[in-house]
Amino acid sequence: MSHELTVPQETALEALLAGQTKSAAAAAGVSREQVSRWANRSAEFIAAWRTRKAELWEAVRAELELETRERIDARREAVRFLRALLGNEEASDADRLKSARHLAGLKILPLPVKAPTREASPEEITRELARNERTRVEDRARSLELEAMFAGLGPAPAFLSQAERELQGGPRS
Numbered sequence: 001m002s003h004e005l006t007v008p009q010e011t012a013l014e015a016l017l018a019g020q021t022k023s024a025a026a027a028a029g030v031s032r033e034q035v036s037r038w039a040n041r042s043a044e045f046i047a048a049w050r051t052r053k054a055e056l057w058e059a060v061r062a063e064l065e066l067e068t069r070e071r072i073d074a075r076r077e078a079v080r081f082l083r084a085l086l087g088n089e090e091a092s093d094a095d096r097l098k099s100a101r102h103l104a105g106l107k108i109l110p111l112p113v114k115a116p117t118r119e120a121s122p123e124e125i126t127r128e129l130a131r132n133e134r135t136r137v138e139d140r141a142r143s144l145e146l147e148a149m150f151a152g153l154g155p156a157p158a159f160l161s162q163a164e165r166e167l168q169g170g171p172r173s
Contacts, residue, residue, distance in 0.1 A: 003048035017052055043122035051119050
């Protein structure tokens with residue numbers, strides 16, 4: 001999935017993916033607030049970020065899987081050697097005892113875990129952002145209504161109408 005980013009967005013994204021969160025804005029030649037807006041409100045930027053993180057994680061996972069397979073192969077070879085030494089009647093008792101101890105002390109290797117990743121299109125992220133904003137506004141409206149009730153002012157229609165305007169995409173005060 002290809003995402004259309006501006007050069008500053010691409011530069012900031014590269015810095016963020018490299019773990020340079022504090023210097024991403026400077027690298028892109030924009031303010032930290034701008035990078036924050038992209039990261040929290042730009043569906044195209046968020047989709048690109050998720051896609052790239054998923055690609056990076058998959059590359060790391062594949063590397064870990066290869067390394068784990070190599071370790072398992074090396075472990076199998078060591079176990080074969082130790083068993084052969086243990087069964088070799090010509091080997092010294094000390095060597096056979098060491099082999100038995102090594103075999104008994106072997107631990108199971110952990111398997112690499114695939115991280116949960118979820119790529120999404122900019123359209124899906126736009127819907128997710130809208131749901132998040134709706135929830136934020138609804139929570140704020142409930143909070144304002146409770147504040148007004150606790151202050152003894154009764155229902156707060158002005159607050160609620162402001163929240164309703166925000167829900168419909170109108171201006172915030």
